[in-house]
Amino acid sequence: MTKTDATTHPEDTSAPALEVHGVRKTFEAEIAPVRALRGVDLTISRGTFVALMGPSGCGKSTLLNLIAGLEEADEGTIQVAGESMTGGTEDDHALIRRRHIGIVFQFFNLLEGMTVLENVALPAIIAGRSRKAAETRARDLLDLLGIADKASVMPGVLSGGQRQRLAISRALANEPTLLLADEPTGALDSAGGSEVIELLNRLHAAGQTIILVTHDADVAAAADTVLAMRDGRIVADSDAAMGPVGPATTIGSL
Ligand SMILES: Nc1ncnc2c1ncn2[C@@H]1O[C@H](COP(=O)(O)OP(=O)(O)O)[C@@H](O)[C@H]1O
Numbered sequence: 001m002t003k004t005d006a007t008t009h010p011e012d013t014s015a016p017a018l019e020v021h022g023v024r025k026t027f028e029a030e031i032a033p034v035r036a037l038r039g040v041d042l043t044i045s046r047g048t049f050v051a052l053m054g055p056s057g058c059g060k061s062t063l064l065n066l067i068a069g070l071e072e073a074d075e076g077t078i079q080v081a082g083e084s085m086t087g088g089t090e091d092d093h094a095l096i097r098r099r100h101i102g103i104v105f106q107f108f109n110l111l112e113g114m115t116v117l118e119n120v121a122l123p124a125i126i127a128g129r130s131r132k133a134a135e136t137r138a139r140d141l142l143d144l145l146g147i148a149d150k151a152s153v154m155p156g157v158l159s160g161g162q163r164q165r166l167a168i169s170r171a172l173a174n175e176p177t178l179l180l181a182d183e184p185t186g187a188l189d190s191a192g193g194s195e196v197i198e199l200l201n202r203l204h205a206a207g208q209t210i211i212l213v214t215h216d217a218d219v220a221a222a223a224d225t226v227l228a229m230r231d232g233r234i235v236a237d238s239d240a241a242m243g244p245v246g247p248a249t250t251i252g253s254l
């Protein structure tokens, strides 16, 4: 089975959503280099909802940024839907990111000068879809969120929970293989956080592959699997069926 996206690129849907092997990343810093990732191996099959937990500074955001091709690994390989996010040029990575990755952050990164509908439609227009097709998909997404009536307002009038759900739906505009969410509830009150988790649950039920970084165990409980990270490594997971965690962690049935 193949899916054809806006750039008519056939997708190898037999490849896992994500394969990470031997990834290391060190940042140069004034006092001493920071070894942010010290050998990460991780395979995530399609349709899985994974939560990644760990103390501040353990490398969670660095891992997401590398998966998204926003930063380059020093060592190791990353494949998203079978396409390599390591070793190519920045342009190669941008193309794979547009095809396969949706990303949301703690602070919503909405474009305040555009309407809600335009915010959601923009990534698909950038990826080369017609405005009409992009807006039709954007309306469907707003429907799914239950904020179709807010299509023509500016994001500033929305609640925190609505804003973050809007950011998530914008991240889904190109039907990404992988949705990456870096502490998406971190800036929300508990009602807003619940709205976001409820949306992630619905997306997961519809088959979306999700990696969610969170500090909050209640939030992480929504996921199929919880991975614990310490000092630049994945150290444990909650999926008892997988047995003790070895050097490679495989999530979901491949
Ligand atoms: N661009 C950077 N330059 C220097 N150090 C960085 C940079 N990005 C992250 N770090 C360092 O790498 C480590 C991991 O950071 P990060 O991945 O943001 O952790 P987390 O998201 O788990 O809190 C931290 O010690 C952080 O200070």
Ligand SMILES: [Mg+2]
Residues within 6 Å of the ligand: 060, 061, 062, 182
């Ligand atoms: Mg972080």
